[in-house]
Amino acid sequence: xxxxxxxxxxxxxxxxxxxxxxxxxxxxxxxxxxxxxxxxxxxxxxxxxxxxxxxxxxxxxxxxxxxxxxxxxxxxxxxxxxxxxxxxxxxxxxxxxxxxxxxxxxxxxxxxxxxxxxxxxxxxxxxxxxxxxxxxxxxxxxxxxxxxxxxxxxxxxxxxxxxxxxxxxxxxxxxxxxxxxxxxxxxxxxxxxxxxxxxxxxxxxxxxxxxxxxxxxxxxxxxxxxxxxxxxxxxxxxxxxxxxxx
Amino acid sequence: xxxxxxxxxxxxxxxxxxxxxxxxxxxxxxxxxxxxxxxxxxxxxxxxxxxxxxxxxxxxxxxxxxxxxxxxxxxxxxxxxxxxxxxxxxxxxxxxxxxxxxxxxxxxxxxxxxxxxxxxxxxxxxxxxxxxxxxxxxxxxxxxxxxxxxxxxxxxxxxxxxxxxxxxxxxxxxxxxxxxxxxxxxxxxxxxxxxxxxxxxxxxxxxxxxxxxxxxxxxxx
Numbered sequence: 001x002x003x004x005x006x007x008x009x010x011x012x013x014x015x016x017x018x019x020x021x022x023x024x025x026x027x028x029x030x031x032x033x034x035x036x037x038x039x040x041x042x043x044x045x046x047x048x049x050x051x052x053x054x055x056x057x058x059x060x061x062x063x064x065x066x067x068x069x070x071x072x073x074x075x076x077x078x079x080x081x082x083x084x085x086x087x088x089x090x091x092x093x094x095x096x097x098x099x100x101x102x103x104x105x106x107x108x109x110x111x112x113x114x115x116x117x118x119x120x121x122x123x124x125x126x127x128x129x130x131x132x133x134x135x136x137x138x139x140x141x142x143x144x145x146x147x148x149x150x151x152x153x154x155x156x157x158x159x160x161x162x163x164x165x166x167x168x169x170x171x172x173x174x175x176x177x178x179x180x181x182x183x184x185x186x187x188x189x190x191x192x193x194x195x196x197x198x199x200x201x202x203x204x205x206x207x208x209x210x211x212x213x214x215x216x217x218x219x220x221x222x223x224x225x226x227x228x229x230x231x232x233x234x235x236x237x238x239x240x241x242x243x244x245x246x
Numbered sequence: 247x248x249x250x251x252x253x254x255x256x257x258x259x260x261x262x263x264x265x266x267x268x269x270x271x272x273x274x275x276x277x278x279x280x281x282x283x284x285x286x287x288x289x290x291x292x293x294x295x296x297x298x299x300x301x302x303x304x305x306x307x308x309x310x311x312x313x314x315x316x317x318x319x320x321x322x323x324x325x326x327x328x329x330x331x332x333x334x335x336x337x338x339x340x341x342x343x344x345x346x347x348x349x350x351x352x353x354x355x356x357x358x359x360x361x362x363x364x365x366x367x368x369x370x371x372x373x374x375x376x377x378x379x380x381x382x383x384x385x386x387x388x389x390x391x392x393x394x395x396x397x398x399x400x401x402x403x404x405x406x407x408x409x410x411x412x413x414x415x416x417x418x419x420x421x422x423x424x425x426x427x428x429x430x431x432x433x434x435x436x437x438x439x440x441x442x443x444x445x446x447x448x449x450x451x452x453x454x455x456x457x458x459x460x461x462x463x464x465x466x467x
Contacts, residue, residue, distance in 0.1 A: 008304060015309040018267065022308065022315060034322035042408040050411035055286070065289040118286060118423065120407050122313065124279035125289035126423055204408050239314040245408020246321050 039243040049177055052203035055116045061127040064119075064185060066193030069165065072158035072213060080157075085189075085197035090181070094153070094218035097144030104183060104197055110134035113180050121207040122240065129194075131201050132184040137175045139217060145171075149219035153226055154200050154211035160233065167211040167232040168223055168242075169202055178203040181214065206244035208234050248463030249378075253337035255460055257330055261395075264327035265437060267319055268398075272434055273301040274308070274316030282431055286422035295428070328399045334391070347378045348388050354381045372451045386440060394437050401430040 021027035072078075080088055085104055092100040114132040136152070152174040156165040173179060180201045183190060190196040195212025202209040209232070223229060228236035235242050250258075281294035288294060308315045338344040353359065363381040366372075372380075379387065403409045404417045404426035420426040448456045458464065 011305060012309070014266070015270070015304075015307055018319065019308050022318070031318040031322050034318070034325060037325060038321055038406075038408075042406070042412075046408065046412045052407065052410055053414050053417075059286060061287050061289070063290075120405075120423065121279070121289075122317075124275070124427060125281075125283075126287040127289050128287045204411060206407060234314075238312070239318070241314075241317065241321070243408075246317075246406050 035241045035243055035246070038246045042245050043172075046204075048172055051178055052117055055118065055128055057116065057130070059128050060116060060130060060186060064127050064129045064191075064194055065125065066191075067121060067123075067207065069158035069160045069212065070193045072192075074159040075157065077157045077213065081192060081196070088197050090198055090214060091155075091216040091218075092139050092143040093216060094220050095146040095149040096140070096219050097146065098142075100139070100143050102139075107134060107181065107183060107198070110138055113177070115178055115180070115201070115203070117178065117201070117203050119207055119210070122234075122244065130184075130186050131180060131182040132187070133180040133182040133198070133201075135177060136179045136181055136200070136217070137177075139181065140174060140219070143219075145219055148221050151220050151223055151231070153218040153220055153223070154214055155216035155218060156211050157213040157215050161237075163233060163237065165211060165213070165233045166227055167200070167209050168220075168226065169205075169209065173202055173204070176202075176204065181217075204245055206246075208232065208240060209244045249459050249466050250463050251337070251341055251343060252463065253334065253341065254343060255463060257334040257337070258460055260326060260330050261334070264323045264330065265441070267307060267323045268327060269434060269438060270305060270307040271316040271319040271323070274306040274311065274313065275320060276431065277301055277306070277311060278313045282428045283424035284421060284428060285424055288424045298431070324399075324402060327395075331391075331395050331399065338391075348384050348391070350381060350384050350388070354384070370450055372447075386444075390437065390440050394433050394440065397429065397433045398437070401426045401433065405430060 022031060088104055090100075090102045090104075090107065092102070111134060112132055113135055114130060116128065116130045118126050118128045120126050140152070149171065151168050151170055153168045154166060156167075158165050169179070178201065182195075182199050182201050183197060185191065185194055190199060195210075195214070198214040199212040200210050200214060220226060223231040223242075227233070230236045230239075231242040232240070234240040276298055277300055280298040280300060281288070281291065282296040282298060283293050284295055285293075291297070303310050306316070307319050335344075338348070360381060366380070367382055377384075400416060401420060403413055404420055405423060410417055410423075417423055417426055420429055455464075
């Protein structure tokens with residue numbers, strides 16, 4: 001029993017030491033830097049336009065799990081569900097020459113991309129589904145992205161645990177061929193659970209980047225003034241890494 | 247001539263810190279989704295081959311449930327872990343530590359020789375003439391250095407969605423991302439198992455002298 005107490009005490013001291021490092025200024029910047037090293041290494045090894053794997057139809061999961069918000073009740077969202085999203089608008093705004101406001105019909109008429117990809121949640125699970133929608137690049141080109149834009153912010157309709165969801169990516173991921181604004185899952189309009197009527201697909205990153213219930217796409221020069229400045233809902237709230245390719 | 251080369255000693259202690267932090271933060275990551283699957287996908291109990299127990303907070307980093315902080319530690323320590331392992335392999339091939347002390351000869355694999363070694367271990371007789379390590383030690387160190395530790399790096403990279411456009415073939419070789427995740431878990435516990443036996447045998451074979459030699463290098467016998 002004494003030996004076990006010793007082990008527990010030694011473990012606790014080790015964890016306390018780790019936490020002290022993590023809370024120190026140097027420790028914090030080291031932990032942040034590691035995220036940057038991974039992003040740098042991955043970008044070095046992987047082509048800008050290299051694709052995440054796409055699967056045959058037979059690989060599609062029989063059910064696509066929803067996570068986070070799965071049935072938003074805040075604001076106008078329940079009304080939009082009742083209306084079948086007939087009055088939903090997607091804005092493209094911020095550092096663009098011609099801001100856009102698009103209906104779902106406008107979006108369905110754009111050139112479409114369908115991709116059967118695997119969704120990897122930060123928690124560890126995966127599901128495979130077929131997503132359809134226009135490439136984000138098409139929208140950004142139509143709006144005329146200004147050269148000073150460095151990030152694209154995704155604004156969402158859902159409030160989750162008292163905060164409005166949002167996410168962001170850099171220009172490289174925004175223009176990746178598999179980055180699409182999806183309106184369909186497995187050939188059907190998106191279920192509410194999975195982000196109806198529009199959600200992002202950022203296929204080379206973890207699930208929390210794939211903003212659901214999309215209301216606006218905003219080009220910005222910096223993320224400092226958006227939300228609490230960390231680039232996304234979970235980044236602000238829980239300290240998740242902004243680069244979610246790891 | 248030292249009993250342990252400087253490169254071996256530096257790597258040994260660096261790797262200890264890496265493995266402990268990676269393992270304990272990994273337990274928090276496991277707590278975030280306590281099921282393991284084979285194949286490309288899986289998200290519910292029906293697909294799982296293993297329901298993993300919840301690891302108590304006191305054996306995890308950061309000591310309370312925070313997936314974000316655990317991931318921070320995990321992706322930081324992955325760097326010295328992977329680069330250190332590469333360094334150790336280069337060093338032990340260059341200084342012949344591998345060829346001299348770890349590589350086994352065909353003779354050592356004879357059943358009678360293996361059995362003799364097992365019996366000697368069970369009797370806690372650790373003295374052996376000729377080579378530095380006996381057969382079971384060589385086998386254990388060879389497996390850890392050659393299979394368990396490299397598999398952690400390879401399966402870890404396979405779980406990263408950002409690596410998959412480049413390493414898709416590796417993910418496929420493991421049987422899909424969820425298989426790679428399962429293997430990551432299995433090899434983590436294989437290393438934990440080695441750790442327990444390793445520490446136990448050090449305690450049984452003169453811990454002061456063993457630990458001192460792994461710090462100072464000791465003297466070759």
